[in-house]
Amino acid sequence: MFETRNIKLTLRYDGTGFHGFQRQAGHRTVQEELEKAILRVTGEKVAVVGAGRTDAGVHALGQVANFRTTSTVPVDRLPLALNVHFNREIAVYRAEEAGARFHAQRSAKxxxxxxxxxxxxxxxxxxxxxxxxxxxxxxxxxxxxxxxxxxxxxxxxxxxxxxxxxxxxxxxxxxxxxxxxxxxxxxxxxxxxxxxxxxxxxxxxxxxxxxxxxxxxxxxxxxxxxxxxxxxxxxxxxxxxxxxxxxxxxxxxxxxxxxxx
Amino acid sequence: MFETRNIKLTLRYDGTGFHGFQRQAGHRTVQEELEKAILRVTGEKVAVVGAGRTDAGVHALGQVANFRTTSTVPVDRLPLALNVHFNREIAVYRAEEAGARFHAQRSAKxxxxxxxxxxxxxxxxxxxxxxxxxxxxxxxxxxxxxxxxxxxxxxxxxxxxxxxxxxxxxxxxxxxxxxxxxxxxxxxxxxxxxxxxxxxxxxxxxxxxxxxxxxxxxxxxxxxxxxxxxxxxxxxxxxxxxxxxxxxxxxxxxxxxxxxx
Incomplete structure (x- = not known):
């Protein structure tokens, strides 16, 4: 069994084509696209937490999200590996190992x-x-x-x-x-x-x-x-x-x- | 019979959704959209001349076009009257009376x-x-x-x-x-x-x-x-x-x- 890691992502997106950040059945959302890409890269179904629940049509230059994984993929490979799945509407431009208690929304100051x-x-x-x-x-x-x-x-x-x-x-x-x-x-x-x-x-x-x-x-x-x-x-x-x-x-x-x- | 006027337009557009400036059968072009809007505003079918034939996907911040009309609509009303037909993908931001020989493409220096x-x-x-x-x-x-x-x-x-x-x-x-x-x-x-x-x-x-x-x-x-x-x-x-x-x-x-x- 691998250790569980907590990964912090920083990303930007064009909100025009999304029904906001947070997952909603029947709608295209940033969270869902992130989770689908992470599944492809790590093989794991994860729940992504976003710092801000941007509404439909709202953009981001510095959204932060985190997720837990036992995958051993190096953080410096993550942005490019995820970005190939986004057709340039979303771009992860930083990935870091976060402390176990880090929560993108609740830890935000x-x-x-x-x-x-x-x-x-x-x-x-x-x-x-x-x-x-x-x-x-x-x-x-x-x-x-x-x-x-x-x-x-x-x-x-x-x-x-x-x-x-x-x-x-x-x-x-x-x-x-x-x-x-x-x-x-x-x-x-x-x-x-x-x-x-x-x-x-x-x-x-x-x-x-x-x-x-x-x-x-x-x-x-x-x-x-x-x-x-x-x-x-x-x-x-x-x-x-x-x-x-x-x-x-x-x-x-x-x-x-x-x-x- | 009204006098024929030669109108010079300055406009910008997002080329993403257009198959270039110049009219082409079966394709959405900036020229066609301009001519349709001018028809609605003046009631006349005109031929619009563009200074540059931008390709599909190419944008403009200062494209120039001209057309001849016998309509008496004042030039200072033209930009707003035309723009209501463009859904913000095209915006005319200047309209002027040009000399009879002015040609947006051939007169360009x-x-x-x-x-x-x-x-x-x-x-x-x-x-x-x-x-x-x-x-x-x-x-x-x-x-x-x-x-x-x-x-x-x-x-x-x-x-x-x-x-x-x-x-x-x-x-x-x-x-x-x-x-x-x-x-x-x-x-x-x-x-x-x-x-x-x-x-x-x-x-x-x-x-x-x-x-x-x-x-x-x-x-x-x-x-x-x-x-x-x-x-x-x-x-x-x-x-x-x-x-x-x-x-x-x-x-x-x-x-x-x-x-x-």
């Missing part, structure tokens, strides 16, 4: 998501799968002002969509930053919000960005953010932003305590 | 193409439709050295694929530049070649980049470029690079002589 908005009267065909298209100008300064209210330890009930497992609604947002890239030759501007927290509630990022978009369009004042947070009422926060603009950028752990490579 | 290469052992799902994936390291310095041989007025017979209309094989390349962007967090580097010339022969950019890739992989020396150009033999130059990395970035004209907006 911080996650970072980005949300990209293409602001222009004209769509951008080459960005269309990875950005939300906002045809009218946005008051980005007002969005940045409103964003400040979300930084800190807050009760995010108003930005938490139904249908999720029960947990505390309190999360700590460490940073919510905005980057603007003018693309005058393309008749538009790329506006990207990046948010880092110790964890996110179901649809929390899309709900916050949906709120910020309403501020940017002048449908709300930037001061509304504090009021809506305090009310703890999902009805007040407006609609979630589209999935396509969202990307899981990074998941951070307390290395080297939990992971040794 | 300079065209610029870019070719993007993702260099990494691991694919990049979010770039996969817009880059060529090179899994092994490239000697980019050798590619840049080889690229110098293509700048100037040259006979490009060796880089001209069969099947094209007869023309002179002599073209003037004004610039062939290389930009490198390290993406260490993503385990790779994005290498982009940008080439500007007074015109391009059929598949000339893809044939030149295919040659440069062989230099970068060490399959040829950088000095081969001059020898292959001098031989005027397509067999010597190697294989064309994949369509997906190629993008028509800009078409330049002698404004204001030929175009007035």
């Amino acid at each position: 911080r996650k970072t998501y980005s949300y990209a908005i293409w602001v222009s009267p004209y769509p951008h065909p080459l960005l269309r799968l990875y950005t939300y298209h906002q045809p009218k100008p946005l008051d980005v300064a007002a969005m940045e002002a409103a964003a400040k209210a979300f930084v800190g330890t807050r009760d995010f009930t108003s930005f938490w969509s139904a249908g999720s497992v029960k947990t505390t609604p309190v999360r700590t947002v460490y940073d919510l930053a905005c980057r603007r890239e003018r693309r005058d030759d393309q008749g538009g501007e790329l506006v990207t919000f990046t948010i880092t927290a110790n964890g996110f509630l179901y649809r929390m990022v899309r709900n916050i960005v949906g709120f910020l978009l309403e501020v940017g369009r002048g449908q709300r004042g930037p001061d509304d953010a504090g009021r809506v947070l305090a009310a703890k009422d999902r009805q007040l926060a407006g609609r979630a932003a589209q999935a396509r603009g969202l990307c899981l950028v990074e998941v951070a752990y307390d290395e080297p305590e939990q992971v040794f490579s | 300079r065209k610029t193409y870019s070719y993007a290469i993702w260099v990494s052992p691991y694919p990049h799902p979010l770039l996969r439709l817009y880059t060529y994936h090179q899994p092994k390291p490239l000697d980019v310095a050798a590619m840049e050295a080889a690229a110098k041989a293509f700048v100037g007025t040259r006979d490009f017979t060796s880089f001209w694929s069969a099947g094209s209309v007869k023309t002179t094989p002599v073209r003037t390349v004004y610039d062939l530049a290389c930009r490198r962007e390290r993406r260490d967090d993503q385990g790779g580097e994005l290498v982009t070649f940008t080439i500007t010339a007074n015109g391009f022969l059929y598949r000339m950019v893809r044939n030149i980049v295919g040659f440069l890739l062989e230099v970068g992989r060490g399959q040829r020396g950088p000095d081969d470029a001059g020898r292959v150009l001098a031989a005027k033999d397509r067999q010597l130059a190697g294989r064309a690079a994949q369509a997906r990395g190629l993008c028509l970035v800009e078409v330049a004209y002698d404004e204001p002589e030929q175009v007035f907006s």
Whole structure:
């Protein structure tokens, strides 16, 4: 009998063709594709744990997953061996031996998501799968002002969509930053919000960005953010932003305590 | 009877779902989509002329096209009116009144193409439709050295694929530049070649980049470029690079002589 190893994978994917990360009967998911590839490489049926359960259409540049195996395949061979099964929609770019207790979701200390908005009267065909298209100008300064209210330890009930497992609604947002890239030759501007927290509630990022978009369009004042947070009422926060603009950028752990490579 | 106007359009598109720009029976093309949209907006069946006949899978950020119409629709309304018919795969972002003799292809003075290469052992799902994936390291310095041989007025017979209309094989390349962007967090580097010339022969950019890739992989020396150009033999130059990395970035004209907006 071989020893059981705990393998940590870091991967990126284009969420366009997937029904999210988490396995669902009758739907194509990232988890299922990972498990099928691991079966082919190791000969073992494993259960993959993902750090973030990205929704249908949401992308990842730094998703983390782990699985247990008795296979002896060297970790430095794993990415290339797995990637041949993914048709380039998924790419594992790091594999490490993790400590026995490492759990991609529960051990995560911080996650970072980005949300990209293409602001222009004209769509951008080459960005269309990875950005939300906002045809009218946005008051980005007002969005940045409103964003400040979300930084800190807050009760995010108003930005938490139904249908999720029960947990505390309190999360700590460490940073919510905005980057603007003018693309005058393309008749538009790329506006990207990046948010880092110790964890996110179901649809929390899309709900916050949906709120910020309403501020940017002048449908709300930037001061509304504090009021809506305090009310703890999902009805007040407006609609979630589209999935396509969202990307899981990074998941951070307390290395080297939990992971040794 | 209304006066005939000559309309110049500037547009971008994702070439992934198209069989190139030029109309072909039984295939989905950018020209056909443009003509269908113009028919809906103006009520007229027009023939659209494109500046560059991009191949299947080739993208555009600055394609130029023109068509003649007796419609009185104002040019500033045209982009939005056309774009509703394109499902964001095509986007017209400029429309201008052009002089009667303006012809998107024949009046063009300079065209610029870019070719993007993702260099990494691991694919990049979010770039996969817009880059060529090179899994092994490239000697980019050798590619840049080889690229110098293509700048100037040259006979490009060796880089001209069969099947094209007869023309002179002599073209003037004004610039062939290389930009490198390290993406260490993503385990790779994005290498982009940008080439500007007074015109391009059929598949000339893809044939030149295919040659440069062989230099970068060490399959040829950088000095081969001059020898292959001098031989005027397509067999010597190697294989064309994949369509997906190629993008028509800009078409330049002698404004204001030929175009007035």
